[in-house]
Amino acid sequence: MTTHKTRMLIIGSGPAGYSAAIYGARAGMEPIVVQGLQPGGQLTITTDVENYPGFEDVIQGPWLMEQMQKQAEHVGTRMMWDTIVDVDVAGGSPFRAVGDSGDEYIGDVLVIATGAQAKWLGVPGEEELGGKGVSACATCDGFFYRGKKVAVIGGGNTAVEEALYLTNHSDDVTLIHRRDELRSEKILQDRLFASEKISTLWNKTVESFEAGENGKLGHLVLVDTVTGEKSTLEVDGAFVAIGHAPATELFKGKLPMDDGGYLLVEAGTPMTEIPGVFACGDVMDHTYRQAVTAAGTGCMAALDAERFLATLEFAEKEAAE
Ligand code: NDP
Numbered sequence: 001m002t003t004h005k006t007r008m009l010i011i012g013s014g015p016a017g018y019s020a021a022i023y024g025a026r027a028g029m030e031p032i033v034v035q036g037l038q039p040g041g042q043l044t045i046t047t048d049v050e051n052y053p054g055f056e057d058v059i060q061g062p063w064l065m066e067q068m069q070k071q072a073e074h075v076g077t078r079m080m081w082d083t084i085v086d087v088d089v090a091g092g093s094p095f096r097a098v099g100d101s102g103d104e105y106i107g108d109v110l111v112i113a114t115g116a117q118a119k120w121l122g123v124p125g126e127e128e129l130g131g132k133g134v135s136a137c138a139t140c141d142g143f144f145y146r147g148k149k150v151a152v153i154g155g156g157n158t159a160v161e162e163a164l165y166l167t168n169h170s171d172d173v174t175l176i177h178r179r180d181e182l183r184s185e186k187i188l189q190d191r192l193f194a195s196e197k198i199s200t201l202w203n204k205t206v207e208s209f210e211a212g213e214n215g216k217l218g219h220l221v222l223v224d225t226v227t228g229e230k231s232t233l234e235v236d237g238a239f240v241a242i243g244h245a246p247a248t249e250l251f252k253g254k255l256p257m258d259d260g261g262y263l264l265v266e267a268g269t270p271m272t273e274i275p276g277v278f279a280c281g282d283v284m285d286h287t288y289r290q291a292v293t294a295a296g297t298g299c300m301a302a303l304d305a306e307r308f309l310a311t312l313e314f315a316e317k318e319a320a321e
Contacts, residue, residue, distance in 0.1 A: 001102045006032040008305055009107025011084050014041025015291040016281025017113035018068035019298030025076035027306045034080045040065030041115050052291050089254050093276040109276045109305040114247035116282035125209030133217020134209055136240050138162035142169050148236035151176055153206055159241035160184040160192050167197040176201045178225055246283050262286050270301040276308050
């Protein structure tokens, strides 16, 4: 077992974690990033990225994350191929975390950037056709279905927002929901029902995603939840919008969370209720969930971490004199 000490310990390696690391390293905090099970985060499982500013041409998600990692390393971040399995924040700074490797990490500040993951249906064809018609993010991939036929699966705010967003690109959007009423807010429902571009299929679940002749998504096999009857729906794109799960298991009972398990922060900041513990990116944001917003809150976490450390060091110096 090795103990790694740092002024800034970052858990998670998506755009939030890497941005916090870049700012933290440049501020002399010599950050350690513990990368977790999926180094690079959700963007490593997407293909084309067209909405991250700074690139004229389409870039690839894994490439973008590789660049962020290298940039963070270049300015002085240490990357650890480990997954945190336990954290101790109760006693205040310094904070202690333990990795799957058995190694111990001690940080004067702790930045939590563990992200969130879209929930999937787990039915045949879904994984195989991921990036070939099946997606969990209309904002990311909707553009690729300009003028095509698309479906959204789900009945919450995300599903309705995704369906409405897709009408910017497609005149033929079908919302498929497993019940006969939506759980989304009424105002969103009103907009959905008012749109001539959106039709709804009630009481239907997706049994499988099937490829067409070109190897991309061709149709969905649906099952009626009331009659059990099967049907098919031809689509070019299908967006699974059945919710996201933040990666906050580690922090249960240790940091306050909302009902969905997202970490609670002081409004407009990345500060949790424990001084010196910051949360950034999708782990604290169920609304925007974009790479660029995650990077933004990662930057905020590093700036606030720097302030926290400066205050801490000043207080220690005063006490010593
Ligand atoms: P929700 O949990 O609210 O909704 C998930 C939807 O997916 C439900 O309609 C649910 O059906 C359906 N669903 C779940 N599992 C399955 C399954 N296996 N098969 C078929 N359907 C399934 O998730 P959201 O992502 O929509 O929202 C999460 C949170 O984020 C909410 O608090 C929401 O209000 C918030 N949010 C707010 C926004 C805003 O304010 N603008 C935008 C987006 C999200 P059922 O209804 O039958 O349970």
